[in-house]
Amino acid sequence: MDDHLNVVELRGITKQFPGVLANDQVDFTLRSGEIHALLGENGAGKSTLVNILTGLYRPDKGTIRVNGEVVDLRSPRDAIDNGIGMVHQHFMLVPTQTVTENILLGLDEPRFNMNLSHYDQIISDLGVQYGLQVDPRARIWQLSVGEQQRVEILKMLYRGANVLIMDEPTAVLAPQEIQELFITLRSMIAEGKSIIFISHKLDEVMAIADRITVLRKGKLSAEGLLVKDITKQDLAREMVGRDVLFQLNKVEQTPGDTVLAVEGLKAINNKGIQALRGLSLHVAAGEIVGVAGVAGNGQTELAEAITGLRPITEGRVIVHGQTLIEGNLSGQRRSSHVRQVIDAGVSHIPEDRTHVGTAPNLSITDNLIMKGYRQPPIARGWSIDSLSANTQAETLREAYDIMAPTVNTPARLLSGGNLQRLILAREISCEPKLMIAMQPTRGLDVGAIESVQRLLLQQRENGAAILLISEELEELSSLSDRIYVIYEGEIMGEVKEADPETLGLMMTGTRQEDLVEARKVSQ
Amino acid sequence: MTTKPSLLAQYRNGARFRLRMEPRMEQPGWLGLIVSLGAVTFALVLGGFVLMLVGGDPIRAYAFMAKAAFGDIGVFSDTLVKATPLILVSLAAVVAFRMRLWNIGAEGQFYLGAFGASLVVLTPLLPPETSPWLMIPAMMVMGMLAGALWGFIPGYLKAKYNVNEIISTLMMNYIAVAWNNYFIFDVWSEGGFQMSRQFPKTAWLPRLTDYAAQVPVFRGLTIHLGFVIALIAAGVVWWIMYRSRWGYEIRLIGDNPRAARYAGINIVRNTILVMMLSGALAGLGGMLEISGVVHRLQGAISSGYGFTGIIIAWLAKLNPILVVPISILFGGLLLAGREIQPSGIPMLIQGIILVCLIGSDFLFRNRIRLVRVGQEA
Amino acid sequence: MDPIIILQAGVASGTVLLFATIGEIFTERSGILNLGLEGMMLIGAMSAYKTALATGNPWLGMFVAMLVAGLLSQVHALITIQFQADQVVSGLALTFLGTGLSLVFGEGLSKAGAVALLPSFSIPGLVSIPFIGPIMFEDQSVMVYLGYLLVPLAWYYINRTRPGLHLRAIGEYPAAADALGINVNRLRYFYVLVGGMLAGVAGATISLAVSPGWFSHLTTSGQGWIAIGLVIFAQWDPIRAAGGSYAFGALRRMILDIQGPLKIFGLRNPFYYNPYWGFFLQMLPYAFTIVVLVIGSREAIRKRMGAPAALGLPYIRGERGM
Numbered sequence A: 001m002d003d004h005l006n007v008v009e010l011r012g013i014t015k016q017f018p019g020v021l022a023n024d025q026v027d028f029t030l031r032s033g034e035i036h037a038l039l040g041e042n043g044a045g046k047s048t049l050v051n052i053l054t055g056l057y058r059p060d061k062g063t064i065r066v067n068g069e070v071v072d073l074r075s076p077r078d079a080i081d082n083g084i085g086m087v088h089q090h091f092m093l094v095p096t097q098t099v100t101e102n103i104l105l106g107l108d109e110p111r112f113n114m115n116l117s118h119y120d121q122i123i124s125d126l127g128v129q130y131g132l133q134v135d136p137r138a139r140i141w142q143l144s145v146g147e148q149q150r151v152e153i154l155k156m157l158y159r160g161a162n163v164l165i166m167d168e169p170t171a172v173l174a175p176q177e178i179q180e181l182f183i184t185l186r187s188m189i190a191e192g193k194s195i196i197f198i199s200h201k202l203d204e205v206m207a208i209a210d211r212i213t214v215l216r217k218g219k220l221s222a223e224g225l226l227v228k229d230i231t232k233q234d235l236a237r238e239m240v241g242r243d244v245l246f247q248l249n250k251v252e253q254t255p256g257d258t259v260l261a262v263e264g265l266k267a268i269n270n271k272g273i274q275a276l277r278g279l280s281l282h283v284a285a286g287e288i289v290g291v292a293g294v295a296g297n298g299q300t301e302l303a304e305a306i307t308g309l310r311p312i313t314e315g316r317v318i319v320h321g322q323t324l325i326e327g328n329l330s331g332q333r334r335s336s337h338v339r340q341v342i343d344a345g346v347s348h349i350p351e352d353r354t355h356v357g358t359a360p361n362l363s364i365t366d367n368l369i370m371k372g373y374r375q376p377p378i379a380r381g382w383s384i385d386s387l388s389a390n391t392q393a394e395t396l397r398e399a400y401d402i403m404a405p406t407v408n409t410p411a412r413l414l415s416g417g418n419l420q421r422l423i424l425a426r427e428i429s430c431e432p433k434l435m436i437a438m439q440p441t442r443g444l445d446v447g448a449i450e451s452v453q454r455l456l457l458q459q460r461e462n463g464a465a466i467l468l469i470s471e472e473l474e475e476l477s478s479l480s481d482r483i484y485v486i487y488e489g490e491i492m493g494e495v496k497e498a499d500p501e502t503l504g505l506m507m508t509g510t511r512q513e514d515l516v517e518a519r520k521v522s523q
Numbered sequence B: 001m002t003t004k005p006s007l008l009a010q011y012r013n014g015a016r017f018r019l020r021m022e023p024r025m026e027q028p029g030w031l032g033l034i035v036s037l038g039a040v041t042f043a044l045v046l047g048g049f050v051l052m053l054v055g056g057d058p059i060r061a062y063a064f065m066a067k068a069a070f071g072d073i074g075v076f077s078d079t080l081v082k083a084t085p086l087i088l089v090s091l092a093a094v095v096a097f098r099m100r101l102w103n104i105g106a107e108g109q110f111y112l113g114a115f116g117a118s119l120v121v122l123t124p125l126l127p128p129e130t131s132p133w134l135m136i137p138a139m140m141v142m143g144m145l146a147g148a149l150w151g152f153i154p155g156y157l158k159a160k161y162n163v164n165e166i167i168s169t170l171m172m173n174y175i176a177v178a179w180n181n182y183f184i185f186d187v188w189s190e191g192g193f194q195m196s197r198q199f200p201k202t203a204w205l206p207r208l209t210d211y212a213a214q215v216p217v218f219r220g221l222t223i224h225l226g227f228v229i230a231l232i233a234a235g236v237v238w239w240i241m242y243r244s245r246w247g248y249e250i251r252l253i254g255d256n257p258r259a260a261r262y263a264g265i266n267i268v269r270n271t272i273l274v275m276m277l278s279g280a281l282a283g284l285g286g287m288l289e290i291s292g293v294v295h296r297l298q299g300a301i302s303s304g305y306g307f308t309g310i311i312i313a314w315l316a317k318l319n320p321i322l323v324v325p326i327s328i329l330f331g332g333l334l335l336a337g338r339e340i341q342p343s344g345i346p347m348l349i350q351g352i353i354l355v356c357l358i359g360s361d362f363l364f365r366n367r368i369r370l371v372r373v374g375q376e377a
Numbered sequence C: 001m002d003p004i005i006i007l008q009a010g011v012a013s014g015t016v017l018l019f020a021t022i023g024e025i026f027t028e029r030s031g032i033l034n035l036g037l038e039g040m041m042l043i044g045a046m047s048a049y050k051t052a053l054a055t056g057n058p059w060l061g062m063f064v065a066m067l068v069a070g071l072l073s074q075v076h077a078l079i080t081i082q083f084q085a086d087q088v089v090s091g092l093a094l095t096f097l098g099t100g101l102s103l104v105f106g107e108g109l110s111k112a113g114a115v116a117l118l119p120s121f122s123i124p125g126l127v128s129i130p131f132i133g134p135i136m137f138e139d140q141s142v143m144v145y146l147g148y149l150l151v152p153l154a155w156y157y158i159n160r161t162r163p164g165l166h167l168r169a170i171g172e173y174p175a176a177a178d179a180l181g182i183n184v185n186r187l188r189y190f191y192v193l194v195g196g197m198l199a200g201v202a203g204a205t206i207s208l209a210v211s212p213g214w215f216s217h218l219t220t221s222g223q224g225w226i227a228i229g230l231v232i233f234a235q236w237d238p239i240r241a242a243g244g245s246y247a248f249g250a251l252r253r254m255i256l257d258i259q260g261p262l263k264i265f266g267l268r269n270p271f272y273y274n275p276y277w278g279f280f281l282q283m284l285p286y287a288f289t290i291v292v293l294v295i296g297s298r299e300a301i302r303k304r305m306g307a308p309a310a311l312g313l314p315y316i317r318g319e320r321g322m
Helices: A047-054 A076-081 A101-104 A116-129 A146-158 A175-190 A202-208 A234-242 A301-304 A335-345 A353-355 A364-366 A386-400 A416-429 A446-461 A473-479 A500-507 A512-522 B007-012 B030-052 B059-072 B073-098 B107-120 B131-163 B165-187 B227-242 B246-254 B256-263 B266-295 B305-315 B318-339 B345-365 C003-029 C037-055 C058-082 C087-105 C133-138 C142-160 C162-172 C172-180 C184-210 C223-233 C238-257 C275-305
Strands: A006-017 A019-029 A035-039 A062-068 A070-071 A084-087 A163-167 A194-199 A211-216 A219-226 A257-268 A274-284 A287-292 A314-319 A322-326 A344-351 A434-438 A465-469 A484-485 A489-495 B016-023 B193-198 B368-374
Touching: A006 A047, A006 A194, A006 A274, A006 A335, A019 A035, A019 A194, A019 A211, A019 A344, A035 A047, A035 A473, A047 A084, A047 A163, A047 A194, A076 A084, A076 B318, A084 A146, A084 A211, A101 A116, A101 A364, A101 C162, A116 A146, A116 A175, A116 A257, A146 A175, A146 A335, A163 B256, A163 C275, A175 A194, A194 A202, A194 A489, A194 C087, A202 A234, A202 C142, A219 A234, A219 A473, A257 A301, A274 A301, A274 A314, A274 A489, A287 A446, A287 A473, A287 A500, A301 A465, A301 C058, A314 C058, A314 C238, A322 A335, A335 A344, A335 B266, A344 A416, A344 B246, A353 A416, A364 A386, A364 A416, A416 A446, A416 A489, A434 A446, A434 A473, A446 C184, A465 A473, A465 A500, A484 A500, A484 B007, A489 A512, A489 B131, B007 B165, B016 B193, B016 C223, B030 B059, B030 B345, B059 B318, B073 B227, B073 B246, B073 B266, B073 B305, B131 B165, B131 B266, B131 C275, B165 B193, B165 C223, B227 B246, B227 B266, B227 B318, B246 B266, B256 B266, B266 B305, B305 B318, B305 B345, B305 C087, B305 C172, B318 B345, B345 B368, B345 C058, B345 C087, C003 C037, C003 C133, C003 C142, C003 C162, C003 C184, C003 C223, C003 C238, C037 C058, C037 C087, C037 C184, C037 C223, C058 C087, C142 C162, C142 C184, C162 C172, C162 C223, C172 C184, C184 C223, C223 C238, C223 C275, C238 C275
Parallel strands: A019 A219, A035 A194, A035 A211, A084 A163, A163 A194, A287 A465, A287 A484, A344 A434, A434 A465
Antiparallel strands: A006 A019, A006 A062, A062 A070, A211 A219, A257 A274, A257 A314, A314 A322, A484 A489, B016 B368
């Protein structure tokens, strides 16, 4: 082993958290001038490993070597001093401060007085050098996602990072921006940097990386595989441990009557910007309709608008022919809208299961009755019949395999997968006519993902109408009967077959009508 | 199988240890009680230490306080009298805090409750000859309405404008005292003294000592019907919080407002209603105090009950039933503390108790382990 | 009811609020809510007075006040940062603690004799500026002048220096600061200390300058709470804090003065003829605080600005489940 070629070397890294062994004797080497992908599912231990390398965690066991020397990384500062910089998946940028202020944060220079214009120039030049142009005086909240990512990268380059760790960098980018990112990464390699690229997306990894290391359930599954020597199937097997079934049994069926009709929806997001610009779609009984799109194009606002959690300024939400919500310019949020939607038999699997979908300190029972506590048998006049509530909770716990000591356990002690099962139990057991499912399998392990998807298909067979909003194109294509594409708050088009090129073009702003033209141009 | 060397042996071999805090996975119920009791004990020790600093004898002081509060049936009755308003203001805090509404205004709502009750007697809304069966409930209703109004104002401001309720309720305290003072010093003043005239007997809550003629052992026992009313209030609040649909909504909002919104609960309406309920409970406390103890409206009807109520609510972990025994303990503390010099001691001890309680809460949620520092290659 | 006198006294008594408010601005900007201001001001007032009484040196009193209040603030810091307890309840507990300690150790102080006060003087030259001169620079306590200096210094520190940048970052997005090597918790301890010490200064300003004496808990009579409200009104900006503090100071003086004259603006003065209406005047500062809060909150909603984003939340490194 040529030590001097290894920029970073991890041996035997072990890290334990309460209840879970996140890293179990993991080895990892990064050679100088390579792009090395770290692959694994959610919860495989990639983030933990990398957080150890950047000084946020300390390993229980194991050694870290940088350029051949053993180092003890006690804090992010140590990591940066050793030339290791991380570009996080969730950007660590202070929204109210400018680009320059964010880049200067945490440094010893300037000592006291800040002469911002001096540094504005330096950063501007740095951006030009690496092809990462941004306006240094802009405030972060004013920048696009791609631009914010550039700021994160510049932050590390400014500190003289030689090793760049990119954590799921493409999660929030459109296909075009992803290509630009890849070009940027290659030019940084040309300038002498080495890159660790974390992902769970096989295609991207195959496209950009030189070598791949795979983690599974905290353990090393495969180390330093050369990309040219393996196939996607091999990688998938390493990731999951068995041949992944990319197929679910979807029964062909004819959709029934229209259950949900959304017409000309307009709504504003939390930053005061127009998020939905006149969006229309419909879902019929017995079909799963997918909504594809890059994160941040209005999906969140769409789900919230339909379920009454976000006021709409124009448009209508119609369920079973009844207009439940009508847009009005004052944009007043009414809790009665949410009630009406719930009472109309609409279930909502929210995007954020911990902060919206469950109450952490309340018991499992209390969480399960969240939608049904107003109706008998749970309700009894003004009071709640705790006996029937607990009985129902026990039944659901069994049926949906929610793993917890008792039904009185507070929800915050449940793992992500179990929490999602709880939410599904609650939202499905009431036999809804319409389900709005937003990112239902995000952050779950493969087993949980499969069971969630099967449940959705089952509801479809039972005649429910399901609107599935997801960022995973594979999930959408295997579950949906039809797919809409959303871009900047509008529907760009609707397809029955998930053709990646068509979808990719629509996801980046081409309307379906203009697709033929676009294809001609790109040829 | 090799046995692991003892910790001491490891230490001698150069291993170093440190303490690490990690979240506890299960929280046995008894642990909470032990931790709270431990915190209170620790606080009392600290308080005793401070007492020593100012030249007092803590052991004697505490012993004296225990006797002065629970020594015999007479003082115990006085303790229960002191506990009555405490129960009510603590319930007020419990109800609001469950929804994460920091109602620090129980003190002012208490005063307004006294005002509302006095309104019935002193305006007079009901003539003095009115049967107590009508007079007392009327006073209770007016007291609760006045307290509810005093809770409504900050509640509305919070619901509508997101005005920080800690400060608004606090400000209302000062306003309430001034409001009452105006009536005490001017409108209802009796002979230029700083108090109203005494209430007619029909406006007095019956006390045990009133029946001394029939039952001689009751002589001198000033415990009044208010105590029973307070117990009933505790039961009602318990039922609301844990058995009713409204209580479920309150607890859900308090735990996760976004989830409550997602469940279709109206947070604005509940904010206002809960503040009104909280205010009404505190107002009832004020009414019981003037009708059961002082029998007139005067300036100093509360020695900081509102704030003590917050501590009791926290100590009771926001459980309405636990509020009762803890209020009795604090009632004893306040009663006996009146005789202690310096006069700030009861408040100081309450402060230390609360600080220790809050600090100890983390012991409940986390556990400390001795971990070995170092990495094996 | 002389406007010059009212404004003069306003600046003086407003200085008390100024120190407390700016101190709390530092603390809250770092992400910690400290509701124990009232207790810290009180204990500052008491210890300053007691020290000055014992040693005859008011500056020593001021120093002790800063020390004691700062120490008390560190209890709050320990509980909220290390033990991650709820910041609201902890602040309230600190108020009890501070108030209780002040009452206990301040027993008998009100009957003590005269005490050496902090010096007051005029600034020659500046005092001749028309209108502003007599108000701001004539025969004011040294604390008032220090207050004038504090405002621009605080503003510059927060907005134009590197440590100020870090302060703003740990209050807005502590995770970002942490990832760049800033020790979030250590800085928060520091800024809680700053806030506590300034609260102590505020208290000492009462007992040794503006309203000399010790009147147990009436010494501060809720000014600590008003200061917290002013922080919101000031939108966490020292300059607005100054405006609000001085305005409040003037209001308090005006309330006192309005009961004096037989006639106001040529009309019968109702407050003279009905002395008990003074109670309604007493309500004014507190009612005004509520009004100020409403204004501040509405503005925050409108400008979509408002409090430092991480205010009131403990920072735990690597919190899972984001």
